[in-house]
Amino acid sequence: MYKAAVRWMIRRNVAALGAGDPGPLLAGYAGNAVLVFPGNSAWSGEHRGKPAIEAFMRRFLENGLVGEAHDIVVNGPPWRTTVCVLFTVRATDPDGMIVYDNRSILFARVRWGKIFYHEDFEDTHKIEAFDHYIAARKSASA
Numbered sequence: 001m002y003k004a005a006v007r008w009m010i011r012r013n014v015a016a017l018g019a020g021d022p023g024p025l026l027a028g029y030a031g032n033a034v035l036v037f038p039g040n041s042a043w044s045g046e047h048r049g050k051p052a053i054e055a056f057m058r059r060f061l062e063n064g065l066v067g068e069a070h071d072i073v074v075n076g077p078p079w080r081t082t083v084c085v086l087f088t089v090r091a092t093d094p095d096g097m098i099v100y101d102n103r104s105i106l107f108a109r110v111r112w113g114k115i116f117y118h119e120d121f122e123d124t125h126k127i128e129a130f131d132h133y134i135a136a137r138k139s140a141s142a
Contacts, residue, residue, distance in 0.1 A: 003074040006110070010085060014069045022057040029053055030114040037125030042131050053118075063134060065100065068075040081110040089122075091130065100130040 013025040029035075035047040043053075045057060047056045071086040084107055091100040104122030108115045 002078060002119055006074045006081065006083065007072045010072055010083070011069055014067055014087075016059065017061070018066045019069070020061055022054060022061065026050065026054050026057060028113070028115055029118075030111070030116045033114070033116050033118065036117075036119040037095075038119070038121070038129060041124060041127045042134075063130075065089050066091070078112055083108040083110055083115075087120075099133050100126065102126045 009028070013028060016024040018024075019028045029050055032048070033049050033050065033053060035053045037043050037045060037056075038048070043056070043059075047053050067087055067089040069085050069087055073082075073084040075082045084105055087104050087106050089100070089102050089104065090098060093099050100121050104120050108123065109117040
């Protein structure tokens with residue numbers, strides 16, 4: 001029952017994020033949580049604490065990214081839960097052309113319903129290319 005509830009909550013929270021509301025997803029993080037994003041992109045690094053994670057999520061939304069959770073694996077008891085999510089993320093330009101499409105595995109450690117560690121594993125070359133797209137779009141509008 002616990003594992004099914006965690007999967008349901010993840011799907012609900014990711015859907016809320018996709019609708020532009022990071023609140024439900026952010027509520028699932030502990031105050032001192034760490035989100036690790038690997039690579040050498042503008043997104044990379046350790047985002048420590050809820051304010052930093054919220055900034056990451058808001059940037060995600062501001063850049064038109066929309067994610068979808070597919071397979072969700074939940075293991076362990078409520079005081080020591082591991083969660084892995086097969087996740088896809090996409091962005092389209094104003095004409096509807098896909099400008100970013102990536103798959104990732106989100107790995108999280110959860111304690112009593114709060115994420116305290118989250119790491120994304122994805123094709124970092126694609127996110128670097130998306131950084132270039134964002135920069136070009138900003139310079140074209142300036």
